[in-house]
Amino acid sequence: MADKTLDVIIIGAGISGINTAYRLQEGLPDCSYAILDARSEMGGTWSLFKYPGIRSDADLHTFGFAWEPWKEDRAYADGPSILRYLKKAAAKHGIDKHIRYQQKVLRADWSSGVQNWKVEVLVNQTEKMNIYCRFIVLGTGYYDYTQGLNTKIPGIESFKGTVVHPQFWPKNFDYSNQKVVIIGSGATAATLVPAMSEKVSQVTMLQRSPSYFITIPLSSSLAGFIRRWLPENLALRLIRIRYLLLAYFLVYFCQIFPNKSKEILRKQTESQLPKNIPHDPHFVPSYLPWQQRMCIIPGGDFFAALRTGKANIITDHIETVKEKSIRLKSGQELDADIIITATGLKMLFAGGTKFFVDGEEHHPADKHVWHGALLQDFPNLAFIFGYTNAPWTLGADAASQLFVRLLKGLRKRGMASMVPRIKDSRSVKEVPWLDLNSSYIKAAVEHRVLPKGGDIGPWKPRGNFLQDYMHARWGDITTGLQFYPIRPAQKE
Incomplete structure (x- = not known):
């Protein structure tokens, strides 16, 4: 044919x-x-x-x-x-x-x-x-x-609960009242934490190395003002240009002023954290801003989930996965019914x-x-x-x-x-x-x-x-x- x-x-x-x-x-x-x-x-x-x-x-x-x-x-x-x-x-x-x-x-x-x-x-x-x-x-x-990134997680084959990769999320998957551990520190993990926090018993983001987080408003009052007073086509064009300039300003500011960028990001993050979760070591990456993609948090929902007490973040290395838990190299043990491997594509x-x-x-x-x-x-x-x-x-x-x-x-x-x-x-x-x-x-x-x-x-x-x-x-x-x-x- x-x-x-x-x-x-x-x-x-x-x-x-x-x-x-x-x-x-x-x-x-x-x-x-x-x-x-x-x-x-x-x-x-x-x-x-x-x-x-x-x-x-x-x-x-x-x-x-x-x-x-x-x-x-x-x-x-x-x-x-x-x-x-x-x-x-x-x-x-x-x-x-x-x-x-x-x-x-x-x-x-x-x-x-x-x-x-x-x-x-x-x-x-x-x-x-x-x-x-x-x-x-x-x-x-x-x-x-068809395949996710094959990240080696010691002992994962011993786990008796459910292991899920975000790329292959099961249809109608029920995680209500479950203890969930999300392995990863990128945008997917940062998205899953607030989305799952309302239904789960506890959700923990387990990261080996931290990422930079920046909270961005879901909408813009300036954009609303522009749309209210200007013809639609012109307004939408101006709004697009504004967001385009903002995106590049963020990237280039971080690249030109890395230390100042780290300071600004630190202050913003600290202002949103609950008292029981410190900034160090969970939000202190080993690289400069924008050497890796930053985690964009629209509306600050990730930090809001942390403040409820149903979500947590831990920075550590996995020693081994057991039947119903994850043992960390620090000696801490995390109970888990579900493990989500948000370790990349x-x-x-x-x-x-x-x-x-x-x-x-x-x-x-x-x-x-x-x-x-x-x-x-x-x-x-x-x-x-x-x-x-x-x-x-x-x-x-x-x-x-x-x-x-x-x-x-x-x-x-x-x-x-x-x-x-x-x-x-x-x-x-x-x-x-x-x-x-x-x-x-x-x-x-x-x-x-x-x-x-x-x-x-x-x-x-x-x-x-x-x-x-x-x-x-x-x-x-x-x-x-x-x-x-x-x-x-x-x-x-």
Whole structure:
């Protein structure tokens, strides 16, 4: 079974894939495309994750689409609200009609002879088929949908209670009146604590190393004032710009004034803690602010849960897990009916798709990234990746707009394909593509999951939305690229 050759195949119907589809429709309305998704529902992360309290740790004015403004009063939203927003946006612009569900991409083969990709797809987990396209866009996110990060927890196999990973939360899971221990110190753990605290007997966040926490208001009185007095479109645009500037101010202030940032964060955290929980050691990380992602606490609900007495935080190392408890290296023992392993995500590039160029397998981990959107030696392939130090969608949108501009340029020049090339590998020094030292990113680097960054020119990692946006719209898009003309047989 095969299709006619499409212009573009987008892999993934999450926020990155939907946004890319919109940018294609906007910039190249005659472009034929399909979105392939292995699951039966659009939304990516916001469809997959079902754990209590799931929410965005970025405001929806910047995490949402630039072309479909977030109109709710609260700037930070829960998972179901975000999923409804994505579905509504996709339906409004007809993007949902291009999505093909239950189609998992297994491999993609590029042929220089015909200058297109043959994409092998598993349909409904039973039938294989091939689809042909000129371009592939990876909107697959960054983690494995089928496996969590395999963190070694000594003795976990001895536990007689229930062990749950947030990524695979059981349907209708009842944790009422249970003693819950959440292992982890990141955003997921910080979200679960307040969400579960109302029903449980006791919930304890057990962390090996602390994170920075910052409380952000759920909504803004200034945003409300702007919406009250200005036309809606102008008001929403100004609110988005305000949140964009605030996000970057936070990151750059922490990077430029790390000691002052630590002092401010300490004072804010101490003011919200109950008397029985000290600031040290639970909120004193071993790294500087924004060397890892900060835990954003909308409305301060995490600290409110601590103040009720039903939630607690412990900083220690696990010696072993027993049948009904966890023994810590300090000698303390935590009773537990449920253990939640919020220890991170297993990173996976391109959803595990295998790539071949003229019969030779190409591994993304061996290649450098061109302007945060293309891969060295991969013809006509883009990947859409967001920011790690700012709202994801900003980076994803910069990459999507760059891709569409590249397609327009190919048409204008009468070219069929483009390939990022490094003429002399010695001229580019390898640097980390993602500038964070979180444990799950370290694990991905160790296992060669991610592509590489470079120290010069188009190979340097991204990180500044304004620069990336301006480059996507008006910057140099030829350096580091080789272009190949349309072959006679391809011309209509």
